Amino acid sequence: MASSDTPETPDPPRHPVLLVAGEQIAAYGFGGGHPFGPDRHESFMRELHRCGLDGRVRRASPRAATRAELEYFHTPEFLDLVQERSASGHGYLDAGDTPAFRGVYEAASHVVGATLTAAEAVMAGEARRAFVPIAGLHHAGRGHASGFCVFNDCGVAIEYLRRVHGLRRVAYVDIDAHHGDGVFYAFEDDPDLLFADVHQDGRSLFPGTGSAEETGTGPARGTKLNIPLLPGAGDEAFHEAWLRVEAYLRAGEPEFILLQCGADSLAGDPLAQLHLSENAHAHAAARLCAIADELGHGRVLGLGGGGYDRRNLARAWTRVVGAFLEAGA
Ligand SMILES: [Zn+2]
Numbered sequence: 114m115a116s117s118d119t120p121e122t123p124d125p126p127r128h129p130v131l132l133v134a135g136e137q138i139a140a141y142g143f144g145g146g147h148p149f150g151p152d153r154h155e156s157f158m159r160e161l162h163r164c165g166l167d168g169r170v171r172r173a174s175p176r177a178a179t180r181a182e183l184e185y186f187h188t189p190e191f192l193d194l195v196q197e198r199s200a201s202g203h204g205y206l207d208a209g210d211t212p213a214f215r216g217v218y219e220a221a222s223h224v225v226g227a228t229l230t231a232a233e234a235v236m237a238g239e240a241r242r243a244f245v246p247i248a249g250l251h252h253a254g255r256g257h258a259s260g261f262c263v264f265n266d267c268g269v270a271i272e273y274l275r276r277v278h279g280l281r282r283v284a285y286v287d288i289d290a291h292h293g294d295g296v297f298y299a300f301e302d303d304p305d306l307l308f309a310d311v312h313q314d315g316r317s318l319f320p321g322t323g324s325a326e327e328t329g330t331g332p333a334r335g336t337k338l339n340i341p342l343l344p345g346a347g348d349e350a351f352h353e354a355w356l357r358v359e360a361y362l363r364a365g366e367p368e369f370i371l372l373q374c375g376a377d378s379l380a381g382d383p384l385a386q387l388h389l390s391e392n393a394h395a396h397a398a399a400r401l402c403a404i405a406d407e408l409g410h411g412r413v414l415g416l417g418g419g420g421y422d423r424r425n426l427a428r429a430w431t432r433v434v435g436a437f438l439e440a441g442a
Contacts, residue, residue, distance in 0.1 A: 128171035130437045131240035133231045134158065137175040137223040138247040141263075143212055148384060148421040149261040157246045157417070160427035166434055171240060175227030178269065183225060185272035186265060186299070188256040195221065195263060206258035221263035224248050228266035229273055231414050235369070236278050241411045242402060242437040246430055249373040249416030251293035252320060260319060265295045267371060267416060271306060274369055281305050284367035286358060287312065288351075288397055289375025289418040290385035292323030292339070296373075302331040307365040309358045311351065313378070313387050314341040344386035351378075351393045355400070362404050369412045370401050376420025376429035383421050391425070395432040402440035413437070 134154065142151030161167045183192055195218050198204055202215030224247055231243035250262035267285060274280045284307035285300075287293040292312045300306035308329075315321040329337040338361045340354040362370070374397065380388040398415060405411045415433050420426030 128169065129241040129441060130170045130434065131173060131231060131234045131243040132167075132170040132434065133173045133175055133227045133243065133245045135174045137177075138220070138227050138245070140216070141220040141224050141247050143214065143261070147212070153420070153423065153426060154247050156423040156427045157430050160431045161434060164431055164435070166431060166438065169438055170434065173230055173234065175223045176230055177219065177222040178225035178229055178264075182229060182269060182273065183222065183264060185276060186255060186268040191256045195258070206263055207260070210260050211258045211263060217263060221250075224250060225264050225266040225269050228270050228414070228416060232270050232274060232369075235412045235414055236274070242413045242415070242440065244415040244430070244434050244437065246417040249289070249375060249418035250295075251287060251289065251373050251418065252291070252295045254295050255299055259295060260291065261419075262295060265299070267293070267296050267373060268299050270371060270414070271296070271300070280368045282307060282365060282367045284309070284362055284365060284370045285373070286310075286362070286370060286397070286401065287373040287375070287418075288378055288394065289373055290378040290382065290387050291319055291375065291419060293373060294320045294322045297323070297327070297337065297339075300333075301327075301329050301337065302333050304329070304333040304336045307362065307367050309338040309340075309361050311340045311342065311354045311358065313346075313385055314343055317344050318385055342387060345388055347380070347388040348390055348393050351389050352396070355397065359400060359404065362401075366408060368408075368410060370405050370414070372398060372401055372413060372415045372433075373418045374398065374415055374429065374433050375418025376422070376426040377418075379420070379422070379425040379429055381422050381425060384419075391429040391432045394429040395436045398433040398436035399440060402437060406440070
C-alpha cells in the first residue's frame with residue numbers, strides 16, 4: 114500500500130500487448146477450398162510460436178458480440194437475414210463471394226466480440242496495443258455482407274469507442290490490398306472518422322473503389338485519404354504513400370488507432386497483385402505505435418484482415434505483433 118506522501122503510479126502492464134485469439138474466431142472461415150478458409154488462424158499461431166512471440170503476449174479468448182453491439186453498426190434487417198441463413202447453412206450472404214454456413218452468425222459475432230475485447234482492454238489500460246488475427250472484415254456494409262466479410266468488426270469497434278468510451282476522433286488505417294469500402298462508405302460524410310487506406314487501384318481489383326478523388330462527402334469532404342497503388346507496386350511505393358498517412362494522422366490527432374493489416378498486399382497473394390514485403394506491415398505497425406505514443410495514449414489495435422497465401426499472412430501478422438512488442442509499454 115502506498116503511504117499518503119508517496120503518490121501511487123500505476124505499474125505498466127507486464128505484457129503490454131494483448132492477443133485475442135482462439136477457436137471461436139478460427140471457426141470464421143469458408144470450407145470447400147474457399148480462399149478464406151478456417152486454417153488461416155492456425156497458420157498465424159504456428160508462426161507466432163515459431164518466432165517465440167506467443168509467450169510474450171497476454172492472451173484473451175474472444176467473446177460473442179451481443180445483438181445490441183452488432184446494432185451499433187449493422188441494421189436489424191441484415192442481422193435477421195444472417196441469423197436465418199446461419200440456421201439453414203444454405204445460400205450466399207452477398208452476390209456470390211460469401212457463402213452462408215451453419216453457425217456463420219455465431220462465428221461472425223465472435224470476430225466482432227474479439228475486436229471489442231481487444232478495444233476494451235486497450236481502453237482499460239490493461240494493454241497498450243492489441244492484435245486480433247481473424248478480424249478486420251472491412252467490406253461488410255451496415256446492411257449487407259461483401260467480399261468474405263459478414264459483420265464489419267472495424268465499423269462496430271468505431272461506433273463502440275464513440276458510444277461507450279465517448280471518443281470523438283478515431284483513426285482507421287488500412288493496408289490490405291483491397292479498399293476498405295465497408296468502413297469508408299459507412300463514414301464518408303463523417304468528418305470525425307480519420308480514414309487512411311493504401312490499396313491496389315480499384316480499376317484492377319475488387320471492390321473497384323477508393324480512388325484518390327474519394328475524400329469524403331458533405332461535411333467530411335476533403336477529410337479522407339485514399340491512396341491507390343498500381344498493380345506490381347512494392348515497398349518503395351508503399352513507403353512514399355505511408356509518409357502521407359503519417360502526416361495525415363499527426364494533423365488529425367486521433368484518440369485511438371485501428372490498423373487493418375491485411376496480408377494480401379504482399380507479393381504472391383493469389384487474389385491481389387501488389388508486391389509489398391512484410392517489412393511494410395512491420396513499419397506501419399511500429400510507426401503507428403510511435404504516433405499513438407506521441408499523442409500520449411499509445412492506443413493501437415491491429416486487425417488481421419485479408420491475406421490468402423498462408424505463409425504471407427503468418428509472417429506479416431507475426432511481424433505486426435513483433436513491432437507492437439518492440440514498441441514497448
Ligand atoms: Zn483484402
